[in-house]
Amino acid sequence: MIRGRAWTFGNNVDTDQIIPAKYAIYSLDEKKLGEHAMEGVPGNEDGWSKKISAGDILVAGSNFGCGSSREIAPVAIRGAGVSVVVADSFARIFFRNSINLGFPILQSPQAAEAIKEGDELEIDLDEGVIRNFTQGDEYRCDAFPPFMNELIKMGGLVPWVRERLKERAQASA
Amino acid sequence: MGMTMSEKILARAAGRDSVRPGDLLLAKIDFAMGHDLTIPPAGKIMREQMGAQKVWDVDRVAVVQDHFQPAKDIASAGLGRMTREFAREMGIKWYFEVGQGGICHTVLPERGLVLPGELVVGADSHSCTYGALNNFATGIGSTDLACVMALGELWFRVPESLRFVYHHKLPQWVEAKDLILHVIGTIGVDGARSKAMEHTGDAIAHIDMEGRLTMTNMAIEAGAKNGIIGFDEVTREFLEGRAQRAYTPVDSDPDAEYEKTFEFDAEAIPITLARPMSPDHTAPIDEVAGTRLDQVFIGSCTNSKIGDLRRAAAVLKGRHIAPHVRLIVTPSSAQVAREAEREGLIGIFMDAGAGWTVATCGACLGGHMGVVGAGEVCLSTSNRNFPGRMGDPTAQVYLSNPVVAAASAVAGEIVHPKEVVGRELVYA
Numbered sequence: 001m002i003r004g005r006a007w008t009f010g011n012n013v014d015t016d017q018i019i020p021a022k023y024a025i026y027s028l029d030e031k032k033l034g035e036h037a038m039e040g041v042p043g044n045e046d047g048w049s050k051k052i053s054a055g056d057i058l059v060a061g062s063n064f065g066c067g068s069s070r071e072i073a074p075v076a077i078r079g080a081g082v083s084v085v086v087a088d089s090f091a092r093i094f095f096r097n098s099i100n101l102g103f104p105i106l107q108s109p110q111a112a113e114a115i116k117e118g119d120e121l122e123i124d125l126d127e128g129v130i131r132n133f134t135q136g137d138e139y140r141c142d143a144f145p146p147f148m149n150e151l152i153k154m155g156g157l158v159p160w161v162r163e164r165l166k167e168r169a170q171a172s173a
Numbered sequence: 174m175g176m177t178m179s180e181k182i183l184a185r186a187a188g189r190d191s192v193r194p195g196d197l198l199l200a201k202i203d204f205a206m207g208h209d210l211t212i213p214p215a216g217k218i219m220r221e222q223m224g225a226q227k228v229w230d231v232d233r234v235a236v237v238q239d240h241f242q243p244a245k246d247i248a249s250a251g252l253g254r255m256t257r258e259f260a261r262e263m264g265i266k267w268y269f270e271v272g273q274g275g276i277c278h279t280v281l282p283e284r285g286l287v288l289p290g291e292l293v294v295g296a297d298s299h300s301c302t303y304g305a306l307n308n309f310a311t312g313i314g315s316t317d318l319a320c321v322m323a324l325g326e327l328w329f330r331v332p333e334s335l336r337f338v339y340h341h342k343l344p345q346w347v348e349a350k351d352l353i354l355h356v357i358g359t360i361g362v363d364g365a366r367s368k369a370m371e372h373t374g375d376a377i378a379h380i381d382m383e384g385r386l387t388m389t390n391m392a393i394e395a396g397a398k399n400g401i402i403g404f405d406e407v408t409r410e411f412l413e414g415r416a417q418r419a420y421t422p423v424d425s426d427p428d429a430e431y432e433k434t435f436e437f438d439a440e441a442i443p444i445t446l447a448r449p450m451s452p453d454h455t456a457p458i459d460e461v462a463g464t465r466l467d468q469v470f471i472g473s474c475t476n477s478k479i480g481d482l483r484r485a486a487a488v489l490k491g492r493h494i495a496p497h498v499r500l501i502v503t504p505s506s507a508q509v510a511r512e513a514e515r516e517g518l519i520g521i522f523m524d525a526g527a528g529w530t531v532a533t534c535g536a537c538l539g540g541h542m543g544v545v546g547a548g549e550v551c552l553s554t555s556n557r558n559f560p561g562r563m564g565d566p567t568a569q570v571y572l573s574n575p576v577v578a579a580a581s582a583v584a585g586e587i588v589h590p591k592e593v594v595g596r597e598l599v600y601a
Contacts (some may be wrong), residue, residue, distance in 0.1 A: 002363075012362055012451065012559075014559040014562075015558075016559050016562045017559065017560060020539070021539050021540060022539065025248035025251075027210060027213060027214050027248055027252070027583075034386060063362060066559075067312060067393075067557060067562075069297050069298040069300045069312040069314055070211075070314075071211075071214065071314035071315040072214075090364070091366065092367040092398055093312050093314060096317060097314035097316065097317075100317055106263065133505065147328065148197075155319070157316050158222045160320075161224055161319070161320050162218060162224055163221045165225060165324070
């Protein structure tokens with residue numbers, strides 16, 4: 001169960017806004033990336049992550065994470081302390097990257113529409129339910145195919161590949 | 174039920190007779206690419222976290238130094254070094270050093286590394302570019318690339334296909350760039366989200382391979398998973414003497430299913446620009462003409478191949494850019510630069526007052542050699558203009574084709590090229 005405060009964003013927030021390209025030089029440093037997360041969103045020039053408490057929830061509109069393929073986009077959001085991203089919809093590479101990293105994302109047009117900045121939320125990832133304590137409401141999330149849920153539960157693509165490599169080594173032994 | 178060309182490629186790569194949109198597959202990769210921003214994390218994840226010590230096939234991976242190279246600062250020198258060492262230690266056959274390659278999305282097609290019928294992935298969002306060569310090509314992240322390099326396989330969701338049919342022929346001054354901007358302006362930056370964009374129709378036959386690569390390059394700007402074009406005489410000629418492997422073209426079945434078909438009369442497409450700050454914020458040139466410019470950038474994987482530079486040079490020959498404007502010309506590959514030198518184009522650019530740079534992604538992603546400052550107005554031939562893409566988030570970036578860019582540099586403001594060159598473009 002995840003509990004946290006909502007931070008809201010609009011539609012088509014692209015990866016250059018999530019983490020401006022100039023910070024790509026920190027691609028191997030999650031904490032440093034986290035410090036600059038969402039800084040490219042107009043109005044956040046002076047930093048966003050310092051306002052975040054660990055576990056807070058990012059809520060966005062449609063096509064969240066469009067633009068480049070940079071995996072540092074979900075990494076930066078995670079590095080800032082965000083526990084889960086809820087959006088009306090995700091751009092596909094951001095979606096893939098999050099699942100591959102085992103970083104929870106939820107698609108819920110209903111939640112994206114209703115949640116206001118500062119709302120206190122509780123998320124049950126297994127049930128796919130978001131509870132809004134501030135508004136006294138509850139939203140359902142779109143279900144992912146079983147393979148994607150399996151990847152998120154395993155902790156992402158890394159453990160999955162380790163398993164495959166092990167199977168191959170056994171098969172050729 | 175028939176299949177689209179995208180479905181056929183995924184089915185073949187997954188070892189299945191047929192696939193449907195929504196199917197999840199594990200598919201074999203024919204070619205993979207990473208660059209100086211994505212190889213360092215991918216290499217580290219592959220070796221340290223996944224525990225793979227070698228790449229599945231050293232002949233089927235390209236590593237390109239292009240984004241922040243030649244190194245723009247000490248940190249990017251570190252990324253360049255990690256990229257170089259990874260390629261050397263893995264024995265990667267297709268490694269492209271600074272000065273010898275250029276931008277990955279120009280280098281791979283020009284070296285015949287991405288071929289019809291293949292499943293290609295690249296750790297860069299514009300990897301969809303390769304689909305102009307009748308393959309299924311898509312951008313992936315660094316963990317994805319680590320998986321591909323370790324196993325030679327990756328998971329995919331079969332996309333729904335959208336068909337774009339272009340009738341007749343593009344009119345004078347209107348290029349492939351204008352056409353794809355017009356399409357993106359029509360359907361929006363999420364109009365093809367996670368879907369396949371298949372381009373077809375009479376107009377495509379008249380568009381050369383460079384123009385087709387410009388169109389598929391920008392599939393991601395509509396949110397698409399891939400952009401793809403059928404195999405024809407233009408494809409065959411382009412690959413002659415170039416293809417590094419034997420290949421098998423694919424075509425969509427007549428009864429293939431499309432989620433939606435869009436039809437356009439190519440003859441009616443105007444010169445189209447994207448206004449700040451989104452590629453779908455498009456306008457015909459009449460609506461943006463007169464916008465005063467600080468910088469013009471002719472570069473990027475979208476519009477800086479040799480034909481683009483020839484047309485830009487034809488505008489600039491014997492002319493000089495406006496005193497308040499700076500023009501930066503960045504060729505998209507070393508081969509393009511060599512050819513530009515041979516044809517005397519570099520001299521034309523320099524005489525016109527332009528700065529000519531080494532082949533690199535450079536200013537397109539606000540990396541180096543043309544980053545724009547607060548409040549500046551830039552006209553760029555690149556592919557996306559989201560806030561902060563080329564530098565300061567308050568900079569105003571417009572996107573256009575290279576002829577409009579060159580003419581506007583001369584005028585000092587966005588202008589229809591005929592205002593600068595007269596009735597038609599005259600080549601040297």
